[in-house]
Amino acid sequence: MAKAKKLPSGNWSCQAYSHTVTVNGKQKRVYERFTAPTRKDAEYLAAEFQMNKSRRSSTETMTVAQAIESYIDSKSNILSPSTIKSYRSLQRNHYHDIGKIPLQKLTRQMVQREFNLYAASLSPKTCRNLHGLLSAALEMYHPDFRLKTNMPKKTKNEIHIPTEVELQCLLSRSRGTPLFLPIILAFSMGLRRGEICGLRWKDINLEKHTIHVHTSLVQNEKKEWVEKPPKTYAGNRILDIPPFVYDELEKLYPEQKNSRITDLMPDNITNMFPGLLRRSGLRHFRFHDLRHYYASIMLANNVPDKYAMKRMGHATNSMLKNVYQHIITQKDQEVTVVMNNFFLDISNNATQNATRKKRNLDFSRFPERRRWDSNPRTV
DSSP: OOOOEEOTTSOEEEEEEEEEEEETTEEEEEEEEEEESSHHHHHHHHHHHHHHHHHHHHTSSOBHHHHHHHHHHHTTTTSOHHHHHHHHHHHHHSOTTGGGSBGGGOOHHHHHHHHHHHHHHSOHHHHHHHHHHHHHHHHHHOTTOOOOOOOOOOOOOOOOOOOHHHHHHHHHHHTTSTTHHHHHHHHHHOOOHHHHHHOBGGGEETTTTEEEEOOEEEEOTTSOEEEEOOSSGGGSEEEEOOHHHHHHHHHHOOSOTTSBSOSOOHHHHHHHHHHHHHHHTOOOOOTTHHHHHHHHHHHHTTOOHHHHHHHHTOSSSHHHHHHTHHHHHHHHHHHHHHHHHHHHHHHHHHHHHHTSOGGGOOOTTOHHHHHHHHSOOOO
16 A cells, blocks of 8 residues: 655645556556645545546446346445345346446437337336446445436325224224234334334333333345344334223233244234235225324324434434325325415404504504503604
């Protein structure tokens, strides 16, 4: 590694080899110079240049498919197992044509043609996932390439929020089955299926009536269910247990508290839930929609965003606003009606007051005004 030298100005300078040129038949090495206020910063800039130069030279023959695979490998210990699994699936099932092209020969037109084909058969969300993975790989292995692709417009999925009647029917049908506990934790506390399956009895504090949500079951590349911490700090949360949920947990609370509260895996819940709906005579909706029900109840009852975010395990309110916009719009309309009626009352009262004679006005609350009226100044 090159060493930095101190300049008369007080700054530090460090050189890094760039390339070789031929001058008058002789080869000459060309260096890049990096100047910074400290030795450490100067040497860091030089080292970064060398690393990027090495990366560029190693990618001269790399194809798009190889870049994507290398990118996923580089993130395998950083991203969650479920994210890596989804990346592997995208890599395995797509990029067949564009994947053969060397990075140095890739053009925007090639990328656009590829995604035009995707748009004809895949959902907008899948297209965006494919584009995001390709963009990340190019950013790492071909940073000079700038993607500019026209993508299909986003479509907003309709969210079905179960009614109270549907929930009552669901609870009645599921009681005594393995799905009962996951259902009540989802609709009354907003837990995700992975969070429910990751809960252990030791996470439940019956004395304080709380549940500590701090882990989730996710599927890795080998399709094994493994524990992982939440994606964000907000996912690690302590929630108060509703009384009726507390009663059910108390009945089941075992002596061995290290075991999970359910033997079901997340995919078991997903696969068993439609059958329960059919037996209950209910239309199809997802198990995750029970979580949407919980969020909708909070929004409908004007629970502040800060507390709703904490209970749902959201780091920001963007998800809350985007997913439940229809509920917010409905509440906005209700607030608009209330505000309009309020101002209408003010307007009506003002019209009535304007018809009163001045002698009927009460100036007792305005002593200054009364003094001015009784002692008018002459100009």
